[in-house]
Amino acid sequence: MKIRALLPLLLIYTNISSGENRIGFGGLLNHGRDNLSTLGTGYIQTLNITKDTFTNLMPIGEFYLEKRVDRHIYYGGVFPKRDFFAITLGIKEKTSKTESNDFFYIFNPFRSVWDDPLLTGVERKATNQREIGAGVMLDRRHFSLNTIAVYSDVERDKLGERIPELKRDGYRVENRLYLNSRLSENIFFKPGITLENFFSKGDANSYDSIGLSFNLVYRKKDYIIVSFLNSEFQRYRETDPVFRKRREEVNTTLFTILTKREVFLKQTYISGIAGYNLRKSNIDFYDADRLFLAFLTGYSF
Numbered sequence: 001m002k003i004r005a006l007l008p009l010l011l012i013y014t015n016i017s018s019g020e021n022r023i024g025f026g027g028l029l030n031h032g033r034d035n036l037s038t039l040g041t042g043y044i045q046t047l048n049i050t051k052d053t054f055t056n057l058m059p060i061g062e063f064y065l066e067k068r069v070d071r072h073i074y075y076g077g078v079f080p081k082r083d084f085f086a087i088t089l090g091i092k093e094k095t096s097k098t099e100s101n102d103f104f105y106i107f108n109p110f111r112s113v114w115d116d117p118l119l120t121g122v123e124r125k126a127t128n129q130r131e132i133g134a135g136v137m138l139d140r141r142h143f144s145l146n147t148i149a150v151y152s153d154v155e156r157d158k159l160g161e162r163i164p165e166l167k168r169d170g171y172r173v174e175n176r177l178y179l180n181s182r183l184s185e186n187i188f189f190k191p192g193i194t195l196e197n198f199f200s201k202g203d204a205n206s207y208d209s210i211g212l213s214f215n216l217v218y219r220k221k222d223y224i225i226v227s228f229l230n231s232e233f234q235r236y237r238e239t240d241p242v243f244r245k246r247r248e249e250v251n252t253t254l255f256t257i258l259t260k261r262e263v264f265l266k267q268t269y270i271s272g273i274a275g276y277n278l279r280k281s282n283i284d285f286y287d288a289d290r291l292f293l294a295f296l297t298g299y300s301f
Contacts, residue, residue: 021065024271024298030056032277032290038112038126045120047242050287062296071095086110102137106150113168116158118242127156129168144178144190160202165241167202178215190215194232204241209234211251222261229254240283249281255292263297271296 033053035044040052064077073092090104108131115127135148151171154160160167178192194211211232218225229252236247255275263270273294281287 020300022269022298022300023061023063024269024296025059025061026271026294026296028058028060028292028294030054030058030290030292032288034279034288034290035285036114036117036288037290038114042114042124042126043122044124047118047120047285049284060294060296062298098141100137100139102139104135104137106131106133106135106148108132113154114159115154115156116162118159118163118166127154127158129154133172135174140180142180144176144180144192146174146176146178148174150174163202163241165202165204165238168200168205170198170200170202170206172196172198176213178213186218186220188217188219190217194230196232196234203238204236204247206238207234207236207247209251224257224259224261226257227255243283243285245283247281247283247286249279249286252278252280261300265299267300269298269300271298 030039031054032039033050034040035050035052037052037054039054039056041054042052044052062078064075066073066075068074071094073094074090075092076087076089078087086106086108088104088106090102093101095101109128111129111131112126113129114124116124129152131150131152133148133150135146138145149171150173152169154168157168160169173196175195176192178190181189181191183189190213192213192215194209194213196209196211198205198207200206209232211230213228213230216227231250231252234249234251239246253275254277255273257271257273259269259271261269271294273292273296275292277288277290277292279286279288
């Protein structure tokens with residue numbers, strides 16, 4: 001899950017958390033197979049199939065803080081993702097009871113990638129991948145429009161040095177349009193469409209994608225349930241010089257968040273998160289799947 005998957009998560013957090021500050025701690029379990037993930041062993045024998053599997057348990061936390069000044073809400077936080085965290089700062093302007101404009105900044109200094117993921121027969125080494133971005137969310141009564149631009153920098157890109165067509169530094173532009181519908185007093189439904197373009201210094205790593213997403217939210221008293229499904233078709237612009245074909249992928253993410261408020265004390269909460277991510281490529285090496293389970297307990301104020 002890259003920063004592009006953070007945008008729907010950011011929508012969920014800012015909508016659920018609006019009006020309250022919160023801090024929480026818990027654990028995250030990852031299990032999957034992915035030749036590109038640094039959660040794996042770092043050793044592969046062949047490029048023909050995906051064999052680098054992993055099971056990882058790690059502590060996680062979340063932090064959200066906001067300050068209201070007239071029509072404006074200043075917010076910030078650190079939110080968990082599958083194997084790292086992302087920092088978000090933003091300002092929301094409330095134009096009416098149901099409409100708002102958000103301007104936000106995202107910084108991810110924690111993610112790591114393999115410096116050369118295509119090495120075989122030797123242990124691969126991890127390096128930092130920093131991502132920084134800014135965006136806007138326009139929330140209206142019947143629709144929401146979200147745009148974000150992200151720059152990605154791989155600190156030690158040995159793959160790009162060895163094969164210039166596969167350099168990984170570049171910038172990504174995402175556009176998401178959601179329809180806002182209220183199915184009942186307690187159920188909200190947001191179908192959406194996504195357009196994304198990545199412009200990499202290595203032409204074979206540049207791509208365009210289009211996707212569909214469905215976001216369902218149920219609220220009743222002390223319970224909040226959020227279910228999210230997203231599927232994107234991604235096509236790279238140039239032929240991969242190693243596998244000698246033009247890479248195409250379908251990326252699908254599904255997760256559900258269940259939050260129960262006032263569990264131990266009046267302002268406490270418990271959240272459980274279960275999700276699955278699948279990447280299916282026309283190049284077997286890039287196939288991946290991952291199951292993630294998380295538990296969070298915290299305090300809202």
